[in-house]
Amino acid sequence: MDLIAENISHRFDTLDVLDDVSFTVGAGEVVAIVGPSGCGKSTLLSILGGLLQPTTGQALLRGAPPSGSLNPLTFVFQDFALLPWASVEDNVAFPLLHTSLSAPQRTAAVDDALRRTRLTDFRSVFPKQLSGGMRQRVGIARALAVRPAILLMDEPLSALDSQTRELLMEDFVDLLADGSMGAVYVTHNLEEAVRLADRIVVLSRRPGRIRKLVSVPAARRDRGNVDIRAQLLDLQNELWALIRTEAIDAEREVQHA
Numbered sequence: 001m002d003l004i005a006e007n008i009s010h011r012f013d014t015l016d017v018l019d020d021v022s023f024t025v026g027a028g029e030v031v032a033i034v035g036p037s038g039c040g041k042s043t044l045l046s047i048l049g050g051l052l053q054p055t056t057g058q059a060l061l062r063g064a065p066p067s068g069s070l071n072p073l074t075f076v077f078q079d080f081a082l083l084p085w086a087s088v089e090d091n092v093a094f095p096l097l098h099t100s101l102s103a104p105q106r107t108a109a110v111d112d113a114l115r116r117t118r119l120t121d122f123r124s125v126f127p128k129q130l131s132g133g134m135r136q137r138v139g140i141a142r143a144l145a146v147r148p149a150i151l152l153m154d155e156p157l158s159a160l161d162s163q164t165r166e167l168l169m170e171d172f173v174d175l176l177a178d179g180s181m182g183a184v185y186v187t188h189n190l191e192e193a194v195r196l197a198d199r200i201v202v203l204s205r206r207p208g209r210i211r212k213l214v215s216v217p218a219a220r221r222d223r224g225n226v227d228i229r230a231q232l233l234d235l236q237n238e239l240w241a242l243i244r245t246e247a248i249d250a251e252r253e254v255q256h257a
C-alpha cells in the first residue's frame with residue numbers, strides 16, 4: 001500500500017506552513033522528513049495520517065492494505081502517549097477494543113505485538129515501572145497491534161538518552177527488515193534519518209517546501225558496517241549543510257517570537 005502526498009499546502013489562519021509538498025511512500029518504504037524547526041514536519045504528518053485536512057492538495061492511500069490490517073496508518077508519538085493506569089498488555093490491546101476481533105483474536109494480536117517488541121515478559125507491568133526506552137517499545141507494540149501498512153512516527157526517539165536511542169534504532173531496523181511495513185519518520189536528528197530511511201525529504205524553512213529528496217545508499221541492515229557508516233556520515237554532513245543556515249534563522253525566529 002502506498003501513501004501519496006499530492007501537492008499539499010497548509011495554512012493556519014494567516015500562517016503559511018506547507019507549500020506544495022508532493023512525494024510517495026511506497027509499500028514497505030521508510031521516508032524520513034527533516035527540516036528546520038517549525039517548517040511544518042508535524043503538520044505534514046498529521047495531514048498524512050488524516051488528522052488534519054490540508055488547505056489544498058491531499059493525502060491518499062493507494063493499493064490494498066496488508067492482510068489483517070485494522071488500520072493502515074498508525075501513529076507512534078514522541079511522548080509515548082501510554083495509559084498510565086493500564087498494564088503494558090492493556091495498553092497494547094487498547095486500539096483493538098472497538099474492532100470486530102474476537103477475544104482470542106485480540107489476544108493473539110497483542111501476543112504477536114509484544115513478541116515483536118520483546119515485551120512478552122513485561123506484559124503485566126505498568127508504564128511507570130518501565131524505563132523511557134521500554135515505554136516507547138510499548139508505544140510501538142500498540143501501533144503494531146493493528147497491523148499497519150505504514151507507521152507515522154513523530155520524533156519517536158527524541159525523549160530518550162543516546163544509548164537507548166541506539167538500541168531502539170536497532171529495534172526499528174529489525175521491525176522494518178521484512179519490508180511488510182513502511183514508515184514516515186519525522187526527526188530533527190539527521191543520524192536517525194540516514195540510519196533508518198530509504199529516502200529523506202528535506203523541507204525548507206516555513207512554509208515548508210521540498211528542497212531535496214535524497215535516496216540513502218546501502219541496505220538498512222548493512223548500515224552498521226564501518227565503510228558504510230563513513231558514507232552515511234558524509235550524507236549526514238551534506239544534509240546538515242543544506243539545512244544549517246535555515247535552522248539558524250528558524251532558531252532565531254523562535255527565540256524572538
Ligand SMILES: Nc1ncnc2c1ncn2[C@@H]1O[C@H](COP(=O)(O)OP(=O)(O)OP(=O)(O)O)[C@@H](O)[C@H]1O
Pocket residue numbers: 012015017036037038039040041042043044188206
Ligand atoms: N494548530 C495550530 N494552530 C496554529 N499554528 C500551528 C498549529 N500547529 C502548528 N502551528 C504552527 O505551524 C508551524 C509548523 O509547526 P509544526 O509543528 O508542524 O513544525 P515542525 O517542523 O514539526 O516543528 P519542530 O521542528 O519544532 O517540531 C509552527 O510555526 C507552529 O507554531
